[in-house]
Structures are given as structure tokens and as C-alpha cells.
Amino acid sequence: MSLRLSDLVKRELADDPAIKGVTADSRKVKPGYLFAALPGSTVDGRKFIPGAIEAGAAAVLAPDDVGGLPVPVVHAGDLRRAYALAAANFWGRQPAVCVAVTGTNGKTSVATFCRQIFAAAGHKSASMGTLGVTISDPCGPDEQITPPGLTTPDAADVAELLATLAEKGVTHLALEASSHGIDQRRLDGVKLAAAGYLNLTQDHLDYHGTMGVYRAAKLRLFETLLPRGGTAVLNADSDQFPAFAAAATEAGQTIISTGKAGEGVRMADRLLTPEGQRLKLIYAGEEYDVRLPLAGGFQADNALVAAGLCIAAGIDPAAVFIALEGLRGAPGRLQRVGTGRTGGEAYVDYAHTPDGLETVLKALRPHTLGKLVAVFGAGGDRDRTKRPIMGEIVARLADVAIITDDNPRSEDPAAIRAQVQDGAPDAQNIGDRREAIRAAVALLNEGDVLVVAGKGHEQGQTIAGVTHPFDDVTETAAALGLEHAHG
Numbered sequence: 001m002s003l004r005l006s007d008l009v010k011r012e013l014a015d016d017p018a019i020k021g022v023t024a025d026s027r028k029v030k031p032g033y034l035f036a037a038l039p040g041s042t043v044d045g046r047k048f049i050p051g052a053i054e055a056g057a058a059a060v061l062a063p064d065d066v067g068g069l070p071v072p073v074v075h076a077g078d079l080r081r082a083y084a085l086a087a088a089n090f091w092g093r094q095p096a097v098c099v100a101v102t103g104t105n106g107k108t109s110v111a112t113f114c115r116q117i118f119a120a121a122g123h124k125s126a127s128m129g130t131l132g133v134t135i136s137d138p139c140g141p142d143e144q145i146t147p148p149g150l151t152t153p154d155a156a157d158v159a160e161l162l163a164t165l166a167e168k169g170v171t172h173l174a175l176e177a178s179s180h181g182i183d184q185r186r187l188d189g190v191k192l193a194a195a196g197y198l199n200l201t202q203d204h205l206d207y208h209g210t211m212g213v214y215r216a217a218k219l220r221l222f223e224t225l226l227p228r229g230g231t232a233v234l235n236a237d238s239d240q241f242p243a244f245a246a247a248a249t250e251a252g253q254t255i256i257s258t259g260k261a262g263e264g265v266r267m268a269d270r271l272l273t274p275e276g277q278r279l280k281l282i283y284a285g286e287e288y289d290v291r292l293p294l295a296g297g298f299q300a301d302n303a304l305v306a307a308g309l310c311i312a313a314g315i316d317p318a319a320v321f322i323a324l325e326g327l328r329g330a331p332g333r334l335q336r337v338g339t340g341r342t343g344g345e346a347y348v349d350y351a352h353t354p355d356g357l358e359t360v361l362k363a364l365r366p367h368t369l370g371k372l373v374a375v376f377g378a379g380g381d382r383d384r385t386k387r388p389i390m391g392e393i394v395a396r397l398a399d400v401a402i403i404t405d406d407n408p409r410s411e412d413p414a415a416i417r418a419q420v421q422d423g424a425p426d427a428q429n430i431g432d433r434r435e436a437i438r439a440a441v442a443l444l445n446e447g448d449v450l451v452v453a454g455k456g457h458e459q460g461q462t463i464a465g466v467t468h469p470f471d472d473v474t475e476t477a478a479a480l481g482l483e484h485a486h487g
């Protein structure tokens with residue numbers, strides 16, 4: 001079957017060429033492609049129309065009149081949405097059941113939990129997000145089909161990946177909806193059965209400007225992306241829960257609220273155990289006693305949202321709660337690395353926001369008989385206003401704070417560290433991350449706990465536009481004198 005431009009943009013067209021692909025990047029255009037000329041945040045895609053046509057573009061999607069072109073031009077007010085819908089129409093197939101999750105922190109954890117629960121219930125499943133795309137086959141090993149990249153990929157990549165997953169027999173997909181991704185319409189072509197909301201705390205103000213605009217981006221998942229009749233799974237313990245519940249109600253969705261204040265999946269009790277935690281959950285009047293093999297109250301919050309999404313996706317609730325007992329944490333999220341030569345435990349975690357740091361340090365405190373040591377930093381070319389707040393939180397909640405570099409990107413690393421230090425005047429300041437990790441490990445004794453925060457699974461340190469290989473787990477294990485990190 002050959003698709004015409006009119007099939008993609010759903011309009012009657014006099015000039016209706018066959019379309020062979022859809023992209024917003026002129027460098028990816030091949031003969032017969034539809035090129036979407038998106039005015040971006042750094043360059044104006046309209047600049048690349050001549051190059052795209054030279055490369056063989058058969059049609060152009062543009063925001064306004066771009067003047068006499070030799071190929072048909074389709075205009076759209078909401079161009080990014082039109083681009084996402086055209087890509088979805090081009091690629092066609094999607095896994096039968098897609099669920100999405102948003103929140104400042106915890107999206108990757110929830111997406112990987114959903115993938116595991118779906119697989120435990122016998123479905124070929126996948127997750128898409130910060131860690132890339134991973135498929136779980138109930139009868140075989142996991143398969144990673146794309147490496148880590150954007151949390152929510154470009155709309156054409158999303159459409160192609162969904163078609164690839166459906167082709168591979170994946171029936172259940174959980175995807176991360178970043179605020180950038182929702183705002184830039186990267187998910188507008190995805191047919192969602194359910195959507196989850198975790199929390200809204202400070203991050204990304206460089207992009208959104210204010211918390212109100214940031215919140216509006218996340219609300220759009222419920223206002224626009226999740227259809228009427230879909231299920232909204234909402235963490236009732238978040239202070240922003242009322243706004244998300246109101247949006248879901250307004251949009252005609254069923255709500256499953258979760259957490260201590262939840263009425264859908266309610267956490268009636270939580271007990272710390274050496275293996276993780278024991279949860280008493282109430283769902284539809286039934287009580288479930290769940291041994292969650294993960295540390296940290298935040299992982300219980302994430303597990304409940306994942307459970308709600310899987311129930312909304314049609315999985316038998318009893319099977320969902322049993323599956324929680326087999327969950328593995330996402331790599332680099334409160335991942336235990338090992339024990340120091342003179343005792344103490346070291347963890348790698350991905351906390352890179354004020355609330356993430358506060359949450360992980362509070363989660364580790366009950367496991368710390370001695371001192372709590374934190375190595376952390378803040379990313380360059382990202383929200384600057386979060387830096388001193390992150391410093392203040394670590395200075396308050398850890399016993400030893402060591403500020404180091406975390407992807408300074410194009411910024412001066414020492415200037416970023418100084419901004420973090422504004423909130424943590426007494427913290428040590430060691431720019432070189434390897435040296436900072438070694439200094440922290442050297443402090444460890446029996447009963448102490450170290451968390452190396454901010455990079456989690458990342459495999460590189462980006463300095464002045466160059467990414468140098470760097471892995472917190474490997475570096476921490478080496479500093480501990482271990483050959484391999486223990487899980």
C-alpha cells in the first residue's frame with residue numbers, strides 16, 4: 001500500500017504525492033519524504049526547506065506561507081501536532097495497549113516497573129524512555145532495541161518505534177512523557193489507554209520559565225493526550241493532585257488515585273524490612289500484603305502508580321500485586337554498588353533535582369547508623385535556579401556533602417559548582433568526579449552510607465561539548481576496590 005500526503009494530513013489535496021517517510025530533520029530527508037519545517041528553539045526549520053527539497057522531499061509541512069515551492073506545502077496552526085499525527089498515520093501500527101507516565105521524578109522507574117508487570121502477566125511488553133527502548137519477552141531475555149537518548153523521543157522516532165514494537169509482537173508498552181516531550185507534541189500521535197502522574201517539583205525552569213507553565217505542560221497529558229474514557233492514575237500524595245484530578249474529571253476519564261491518600265490503590269501501611277519494604281495495599285475492598293524488594297518510600301509510590309497503570313491496562317489486579325514482589329529497580333536508581341574496605345555501603349542514584357535529592361537522602365537515612373555521605377552536582381545548560389536549592393538540601397540532609405561536576409556541557413564547571421555551593425557553604429568542592437568519588441569512599445566506615453547522585457545509568461561526562469566515557473557504578477566499584485559492582 002502506498003500512502004499519499006492526504007492520508008497523512010487528513011485533508012483533500014489537489015496535488016497529492018506518494019510519501020515515503022516523515023521527518024523534521026532536513027539531514028534525514030530521502031526522496032519522497034514529507035519534511036516538517038519546525039521553527040525550533042535554536043534554529044528555524046524553514047531555513048532548511050531548500051536543502052530538504054534538494055534531497056528529494058515530496059512535500060513540506062510549514063507553519064505559514066513559505067512562498068512558491070516546487071512541491072506541495074501543507075500549513076498547520078499547531079505544526080508540531082500535525083507533524084506527530086502525520087508520522088503516526090505514516091507508520092500506522094502501535095502496540096495494542098500504550099500507557100504513559102509523567103512527573104518530575106520517577107518516570108523511568110514506573111515505565112520499567114510496568115514493563116516487568118506486563119511481562120510477568122504473560123504479555124510481550126516494552127518500555128520507552130530515558131534508558132531507551134527495552135522489550136521484555138515472558139519466554140526469553142530482555143532486548144534493548146535503542147540506547148538511552150531523549151526521555152521522550154522526537155515524534156517521528158516515536159511513531160517508527162511504536163510500529164517496530166508492534167511488528168515484533170509487543171502488545172503492551174509503557175512510555176515516559178517528559179514535559180518537553182508533551183509540550184513539543186512528541187506524543188500526540190500515540191493512542192493511550194491510561195496515563196499516570198507522579199509528582200511536580202522544581203526542574204526545567206530554563207525551558208518552561210515558571211512552575212505554572214511547567215505544570216500546564218504536564219496537565220496537557222490528561223487534557224489533550226489521554227482520550228475521554230481513558231484511565232488517569234494519579235498519585236494522591238502529591239500536593240498537585242487536585243489539579244490533575246480536576247483535569248482528568250473535566251476530560252471524562254476514570255481516576256485511579258494511589259498512595260496513602262489514594263482511593264484506588266491505597267497504601268494502608270508500609271514497613272521497612274532488610275529486603276526492602278512490606279506494603280499493605282487496599283484495592284477494590286481487597287487487602288494485599290506485598291513484599292516489595294526495593295528500598296525507599298519513593299519506590300513504593302512509583303510501584304503503586306505502575307500497579308494502577310497495569311490494572312487500567314486490563315491486567316488482573318491479583319496478578320499485578322504478585323508481580324510487584326519480583327520488581328527490579330531501574331539501573332542507576334538507588335542501585336547498591338557494594339561495601340567499603342572498612343565497612344559502609346555505597347549506592348549510585350539518579351537524583352538530579354531538589355526533590356530527587358531530598359527524597360533519596362531521606363530514604364537512605366533510616367539505613368545509616370553512621371554518617372551519610374553524598375557526592376552530587378548540577379547539570380550545565382539546564383535550570384540554574386535549582387543549583388543552590390540542591391546544595392542547601394544536601395547540606396541539611398547529609399553529614400558530608402561533596403560537590404562535583406555533572407555534565408557541565410557548555411558552561412564553566414567551576415561556576416556551576418559555585419552556584420551549588422551558595423546553598424552549601426561548608427561542602428567540599430572537588431570538580432573531578434572520579435576524585436570526588438574516591439574522596440567520599442575513603443571516608444566510609446562501618447555503618448556509613450554513600451550516595452553518588454545525579455548520573456545514575458549515564459555512561460559519559462559531557463564537558464565543553466565532548467562526552468568522555470564515565471560510569472558512576474564502575475568508578476564507585478573501583479574506588480571500593482571491587483572488580484565488579486554488586487547489584
Ligand SMILES: CC(=O)N[C@H]1[C@@H](OP(=O)(O)OP(=O)(O)OC[C@H]2O[C@@H](n3ccc(=O)[nH]c3=O)[C@H](O)[C@@H]2O)O[C@H](CO)[C@@H](O)[C@@H]1O[C@H](C)C(=O)N[C@@H](C)C(=O)N[C@H](CCC(=O)O)C(=O)O
Nearest residue numbers: 024025026038040041042043045048150151152154178180
Ligand atoms: C529544547 C529541546 O527540547 N530541544 C529539542 C527540540 O529541538 P528544537 O525543535 O528546538 O530544534 P532546533 O535545534 O531549534 O531545530 C529546529 C528544527 O530544525 C531542524 N533542523 C536543524 C538542523 C538542520 O541542519 N536541519 C534541520 O532540519 C531540526 O530537526 C528541528 O526540527 O527537538 C529536537 C528534535 O526532537 C530535540 O533533539 C531537541 O532536544 C535537545 C537536543 C535537548 O537537549 N532536549 C532536552 C532538554 C529534552 O528534550 N529533555 C527532555 C526532558 C528530560 C527530563 O525529563 O528530564 C527529554 O524528553 O529528553
Ligand SMILES: Nc1ncnc2c1ncn2[C@@H]1O[C@H](COP(=O)(O)OP(=O)(O)OP(=O)(O)O)[C@@H](O)[C@H]1O
Nearest residue numbers: 104105106107108109130298333350351356359360
Ligand atoms: N516518586 C519519586 N519521588 C521523588 N523522587 C523520586 C521518585 N522516584 C525517583 N526519584 C528520584 O529521582 C531519581 C530519578 O528517577 P527516575 O529516573 O525514575 O526519574 P525520571 O522522572 O525518569 O527522571 P528524568 O526526568 O531524568 O527522566 C531517582 O534516582 C530518585 O533519586
Ligand SMILES: N[C@H](CCC[C@H](N)C(=O)O)C(=O)O
Nearest residue numbers: 352378379382406407454455
Ligand atoms: N533528563 C534530564 C537528565 C539530567 C541528568 C543530569 N546528569 C544532568 O546532566 O543534569 C535533563 O536533561 O535535564
Ligand SMILES: [Mg+2]
Nearest residue numbers: 107108130151
Ligand atoms: Mg526518565
